[in-house]
Every structure is written in C-alpha cells, then in structure tokens.
Amino acid sequence: MAQLLGGPLRHRVFAYASGPFISESDGYDLYADQVEDYLKGGFRAVKPRAGMDPVKDGKMAMALRKQVGDDIGLMVDINQGYTLAGAIESLRRMEEAGLMWAEEPLQPEDLSGYRALAGRCRTALAGGEALGTPAAFRDYLEAGTFAVLQPDPTVCGGFSGYRQISALGMAYDTPTIPHSFGTIVNATASLHLAALEPVRRGGGPAPYPYVEYDMTPNPLLALRPMPLDSNGSIALSDAPGLGLDLKPQELEPWLTESWSIAAE
Numbered sequence: 352m353a354q355l356l357g358g359p360l361r362h363r364v365f366a367y368a369s370g371p372f373i374s375e376s377d378g379y380d381l382y383a384d385q386v387e388d389y390l391k392g393g394f395r396a397v398k399p400r401a402g403m404d405p406v407k408d409g410k411m412a413m414a415l416r417k418q419v420g421d422d423i424g425l426m427v428d429i430n431q432g433y434t435l436a437g438a439i440e441s442l443r444r445m446e447e448a449g450l451m452w453a454e455e456p457l458q459p460e461d462l463s464g465y466r467a468l469a470g471r472c473r474t475a476l477a478g479g480e481a482l483g484t485p486a487a488f489r490d491y492l493e494a495g496t497f498a499v500l501q502p503d504p505t506v507c508g509g510f511s512g513y514r515q516i517s518a519l520g521m522a523y524d525t526p527t528i529p530h531s532f533g534t535i536v537n538a539t540a541s542l543h544l545a546a547l548e549p550v551r552r553g554g555g556p557a558p559y560p561y562v563e564y565d566m567t568p569n570p571l572l573a574l575r576p577m578p579l580d581s582n583g584s585i586a587l588s589d590a591p592g593l594g595l596d597l598k599p600q601e602l603e604p605w606l607t608e609s610w611s612i613a614a615e
Contacts, residue, residue: 352593354544356510359546363584365557367396367424369532370566378403379411382575383418389566393579395556398454398563401441402432409444416448424555426477428454435464442472448535451555452477452499465496470602479511480530486514492523499553503530504540513544526551531563534571538564539593541576546587557583574601593600 355566371385379399387481399407399415408427416425427450434564437457445453452475457464459481459593469476474500482488483506491497502516513529520527521527527548531541533583541562562585565572575595577585 352510353546353587355545356514356547357589359543360544360549362446363580363582363585364542364545364560364561364580365390365396365561365582366394366564367398367426368392368394368566369398369428369563370400372400372567373403377439379407382411382415385566386418387413390423393581393583394424394563394564395583396426396451398426398428398598400430401427401445401453402429402456405437405440408441412445412448412450421449422556423453424456425449425559426451431455431457431458431481434458434466435461437508438464438468439471442468442474446473450474451553454478455480460492462490462496465491465493469494469496475499477528479503479516481530482504482506485512485519486515488519491521492525492531497528498525499559500527501530503532503537504529504544505533505537508605510540510544515597516574517544517548521549526553526557528560529563532565533569535574535577536593536595536597538562538572539575539579539588539595543584543593569601571605 368389374381382399389397433456440454454477477499478497479501480503500520502513504513507513507516517527517537529541529544531538545562546562551559553559
C-alpha cells in the first residue's frame, strides 16, 4: 500500500510499546514488571497510561525514568482524563521524567483548554485520534496546541484522509504519527502510513515517525505476528496491498452479527 501512495521512505518503522495500563486494583504497581518485559521484548520506547491523580502520575513517571534510563523513549497517554487544572498539575509533576509527549490530557473537543495547556507546560502535547477531518486538525494547529499529530486511519477517513492531515502537519512543521489500536488491519495500515512520513527529530531514541504497538492481549492483533527487529522496528511486507491475507473463518470466533444485501 505504501508503494501505491507514492513509495515508502523506509521499509522498517520504529515501534513503541503502548502500555502498561492502569489496573483498577493495583493502580501503577505492576508497571515496573510490565515495562521490563517490554524492554526484554526489544522495545526502546514505552507509553504507559497516566491520569490517576497528579501526585501519583509524577511518582510513576519518575520511577519509570529511573528504571529504563535515559536511552529509552518515555511518553504517557492520559486518555482525556483531566480538567485543565488537573492536567497542568500532572504535567508539572512528570516534567523531570523527560517525556517525549503527553497524549490527550484533555477532552478532544477542548480547543481552548489545549491552547491554555500548551502555553503553560514544557512537555510536548500529542493528540488527534478522535478528530475526524482535516479542518479539525487545522484548528488545533492554528491554535499552537499539538506538537505531535495522531490521526487514526479508522476515524479520519482512511488513507486519503490521513494523508491530507499529514500534509497539514508538514505545512505547520509538526510531525504526524498514526494512532493505531484495535485490529491487525489498522496496525498494518498505520505501519504503511508511517513509512511515508519524513524524518523528524523529537528527542527520543529514534527520529520520527513511530508506529504504535498495542500491548493488550488482543486476539484481533495477534492474527498476524508483527515481530520487532534488533533496533525495535517493524518491517513492511512486500506482499500486495497491506500484506495481509485474512480468511473470513479466522474472524468467526468474534463475529456477533452479519447481514447481506441482495442485488435486485
């Protein structure tokens, strides 16, 4: 697919581990062991979830930075969890952890909040997975909010919609990284889209672009392995299209409803 969209600029894309996730019973207590497993698996960048409260966020981020050292990329995803005041305090307490970005600290529609937050924190803000049009991304770019754009191909209009947003990002000198969560189809599409992005340096262990790797036990992602190489990157397949050859029967365990339309 990357070849059809103009040709990839690279055939391997650096991946970051999207996890760990907050536990209802354990909070952040299991993060250290889970992150250690990610590093043993070859990842060189990790994006844990944050947002329990600013004090705990700060302690978690600093503990992980101490654990992984300075050579591992560390970012957080707050999943739209804070008000403006809470986000300001949380990012202030996590600042010394040297985060590459803080993702979605506010509700996605809160343009004025993001503008205020961007003016009051030093950590780069990332977001856009819930935005569906180039016009929405334009508004956030004009407001000087996001330092990293994260359109999701399943939300923003597929390949063509993503490419329009990427072009906007280039016009505003802002890197674009696909948000990828769900199935192997979205993960592979995001890999091909990331392969089209120009090199941008964001201060992490590798220059952008990155591709997100869902670390949940997701059977719809496990349908096709996406192994990491020794540099923490994933290779593009040279097979036609996305390189996937999914059979309908492979999806039957998760099928809950089906319908058909008969031709008149």
